[in-house]
Amino acid sequence: MLNHIVLLKFKPGVAEDDIKKLEELLDDLPNKISEILVYEFGRNIIPSERAYDFALVSLFANPECLERYRQDPVHLKVLDHIKDICENIITTDFLGSDASSIKEQTPDMGLPDF
Numbered sequence: 596m597l598n599h600i601v602l603l604k605f606k607p608g609v610a611e612d613d614i615k616k617l618e619e620l621l622d623d624l625p626n627k628i629s630e631i632l633v634y635e636f637g638r639n640i641i642p643s644e645r646a647y648d649f650a651l652v653s654l655f656a657n658p659e660c661l662e663r664y665r666q667d668p669v670h671l672k673v674l675d676h677i678k679d680i681c682e683n684i685i686t687t688d689f690l691g692s693d694a695s696s697i698k699e700q701t702p703d704m705g706l707p708d709f
Contacts, residue, residue: 596632597655598691599664602647604683613680614638614649620673621651627669630660647685654691661688 605614618636625631633654639646655661664670677684 596691597657597661598689599651599653599655599661600687600689601651602685603649603651603677603681605648605680606682609680613676617649617673617676617680620676624669624673628664628667630655630664630667632656647683658688 621634621636625634631653633652635653636649636651639648639650653664655664
């Protein structure tokens with residue numbers, strides 16, 4: 596699975612209505628873009644000097660699906676809104692690991708299974 600992570604830093608003084616519009620636009624994307632397998636987003640709830648204001652986590656089957664998502668006109672409309680209200684956007688994409696496969700490689704330390 597390809598994990599697509601996006602962190603947003605809003606411009607100073609961005610309006611609450613603009614953030615709500617972003618949330619509405621993002622909420623509708625999985626209904627319109629079939630390549631999205633998992634989609635979660637939300638506002639930061641633990642402020643710190645290093646924290647960003649908003650995060651998005653989505654999963655795609657492969658890089659080709661992510662690229663189709665990136666080029667989709669519906670996504671591009673959301674991206675335009677993001678660029679309007681954000682001073683910084685950070686993304687990363689990585690192939691996720693299956694936690695069970697990691698567990699299989701880890702020596703048994705006598706810890707209970709949860």
